[in-house]
Amino acid sequence: MSRDRNWMYMKRTTSEGLFDPTFQHHVNFFLDYAYANAPNIQRELIDGVDVSKIRCPCGKCQIPRFKKRFEVVGDLFKKGFMDNYKAQVMRTRMVDLEARVQEERNLLVSRLEEERDLLATRLDDERKAREELQKQLQEFMKNWRSPSN
Template sequence: MSASKDREWMYKRRNSQGLLCSFYQSKVTEFLNFAFSIERVVERKTLGSNIVFRIKCPCSKCKIKVFKKRDDVEYDLWHNGFIRDYKTWYAHGERRSKRPEIGKCPIEDDNVGGCRQYLIIHHKGR
């Protein structure tokens, strides 16, 4: 999966009647398939005689701080939604872009010698 893909679905989990959208559910499944396929982000833990695979839960309550099993992450995402602005899944295998988003700079004509644009672009990542 690429960070450039449309991730608006992550913040549209309920329909106009307040019910969980089936599209959101299927996209959560895609997210989980992706995250659990990246070995370096999956924690393998032995609980009793069972081996459990867990990832950090990106729901709005856990905020990528708590490792949980797949079913628990799915439940949390259905009920709590994703944390804000998690469109690059950096804790689940995607790399963060190190380049500033020059094309998305809000200033077009209000630019004096590149200085103002430079400050806004470099401040955005902080």
């Protein structure tokens, strides 16, 4: 995907009021790339069909909303791209990354707590078994020292 994003802010219609074919071409290429490479695509099963959604970069939605391709196309032609798209994408990716890191952290903490609880249970079981063995040994020693008649 080209790093030149000037086309995002070009006029979307021709002097005749038709959609500019250059803009159309870039939007289609952009969406092909976005749907193939977006890090946080939402998938939805609609009537048995897997439908992908990406965050809408139009001037109104400005990233938070997930939409189907035809919805994103319509928004981009009607409202154009949001200002500072690249900066906003970076902020969104950072927020998503932070959320994933927090999720991973929570998962690790949960696993560590489970492991800790399991070890505590094992230690408690071993302590009880050791106490029982000590009782049995004391009983044995008591009976061994004073033999019964």
